[in-house]
Amino acid sequence: MQTIRRARQEDAECIALLVTEAYTPYISRIGRKPAPMLEDYRQVLVDTDTFVLTEGAEIVGVLVMSREHTELLLINVAVSPRYKGQGFGKKLMAFCERHALHSGCEAVRLYTHELMIENIEIYKKLGYQETHRATENGFSRVFMRKVLEVR
Numbered sequence: 001m002q003t004i005r006r007a008r009q010e011d012a013e014c015i016a017l018l019v020t021e022a023y024t025p026y027i028s029r030i031g032r033k034p035a036p037m038l039e040d041y042r043q044v045l046v047d048t049d050t051f052v053l054t055e056g057a058e059i060v061g062v063l064v065m066s067r068e069h070t071e072l073l074l075i076n077v078a079v080s081p082r083y084k085g086q087g088f089g090k091k092l093m094a095f096c097e098r099h100a101l102h103s104g105c106e107a108v109r110l111y112t113h114e115l116m117i118e119n120i121e122i123y124k125k126l127g128y129q130e131t132h133r134a135t136e137n138g139f140s141r142v143f144m145r146k147v148l149e150v151r
Contacts, residue, residue, distance in 0.1 A: 002088075004095050007050040007062070012041040014059045015052065022078040030115050035139055036064075036076045048075060049099065053092055055083065063092045065099065071145075072100035074110040093126055101148055108148065111141040120144075 007015060019041070023034045044050060044064060053061030060083045064076040074096055079088045100108050112119045114133060120142055124130075128144040135141070 001056065002091070003054045004051050004063075004092070005054065007045055007052045009042060009045055011052055011059060012045055015044075015050070015062050016041045018059060018062055018080050019076070019078050021081055025081075026113070026116060030113050030139075032138075034113060034116075035137065036078065039076075051092075051095065051099075053079075053088055061088045061092050063096055065096060067103055067105060068109075070105055071107045071109050072096070072103060072105040074108055089122070090126070097146070097148055101150065106148060107145055109143065109145045111136075111143045114140045114142050 016039075019036050019039070023037050026034050047066070049065045049067070051063045051065075052059045053063070059080075061079040062076065063074075066073045066075060077089060077092050077096070079092070097108055108128075109131075110123065110128065112123070114120075120130075123144050126146070128146045131143045131145050133140070133142050
C-alpha cells in the first residue's frame with residue numbers, strides 16, 4: 001500500500017540514499033553531482049516541508065518543498081529507480097500541488113538542470129511553464145512555474 005507522509009529525522013539516511021540512486025545517472029551528463037546529492041538531509045528535514053512516498057515500509061519517493069510568500073518552491077522530487085515508470089512521480093507532483101493549495105499558495109515554482117531534458121518535458125506535460133534560465137551555484141538551471149486552480 002502506498003502512503004505519502006511527512007518525513008521524520010529517522011528517514012534522513014534513507015532519503016539521502018534514494019536521492020543518490022535517483023540522481024547518480026545524471027552525474028556523467030552534467031559533469032558533477034546534481035545539487036540534491038549535496039544536501040544534508042537531516043538539515044533539510046528541519047528547514048523544509050519534506051514528505052516521503054512509501055510502498056509498504058519502504059521509502060520509494062521524496063518531495064522537498066518550501067513556502068515562499070504566495071508560492072511553493074518545489075526543491076526536489078525523486079523516485080527510486082526501482083519504481084520509475086509506475087506513476088509515483090506524478091503522484092508526488094499532485095500531492096505537491098494539493099499541499100500548495102492547502103497552504104494558501106497560488107503557484108508552484110521549481111527548477112531543474114537544463115541537461116535533465118526528460119524532467120523538463122515531464123513538467124511541461126504537467127502544466128509547468130518555463131519562466132527563465134540562469135546559472136545558480138554553478139548549475140545551469142531551467143526555472144518553471146505553474147499557477148494553481150482552486151477547486
